Amino acid sequence: MNVNHLVKHELNKRALEFEHKGDCAPTIMLSPRELSAMTYLAKGMTRAQAAHEMDISEHTLRVxxxxxxxxxxxxxxxxxxxxxxxxGLIIV
Structure with missing residues (x-):
C-alpha cells in the first residue's frame, strides 16, 4: 500500500465516523451516472480524471x-x- 492509498483510507475512515448507524435505513437510489461518479471519487480520482473517464465535462460531473x-x-x-x-451502493 502506498502512502496516498493510506491517506485516502484514513480520510474514508474519518468520514464514516460521522455516519449514524440505524437499524432501518431507508433505501437510497442513485442513478447509474451518480454511482459511477461516486465510485471514481472513492477510488481516489480527481474530478477532472473522473469526468474524463465518464467522457463528460467537470460541470456535468459536479451535477x-x-x-x-x-x-x-x-x-x-x-x-x-x-x-x-x-x-453498499459502491464497492471499491
Whole structure:
C-alpha cells in the first residue's frame, strides 16, 4: 500500500465516523451516472480524471456529485462517498 492509498483510507475512515448507524435505513437510489461518479471519487480520482473517464465535462460531473450528495444526505463530497460505501451502493 502506498502512502496516498493510506491517506485516502484514513480520510474514508474519518468520514464514516460521522455516519449514524440505524437499524432501518431507508433505501437510497442513485442513478447509474451518480454511482459511477461516486465510485471514481472513492477510488481516489480527481474530478477532472473522473469526468474524463465518464467522457463528460467537470460541470456535468459536479451535477451528478451534488445530486448524489443530496440523496445521501451528506455534508460534503467526502461524506457522500463514505455514505455510499457504508450503504453498499459502491464497492471499491
Amino acid at each position: 451528478y456529485i451534488e445530486a448524489a450528495r443530496h440523496k445521501l444526505g451528506a455534508l460534503n463530497t467526502t461524506h457522500a462517498v463514505a455514505r455510499a460505501l457504508s450503504h
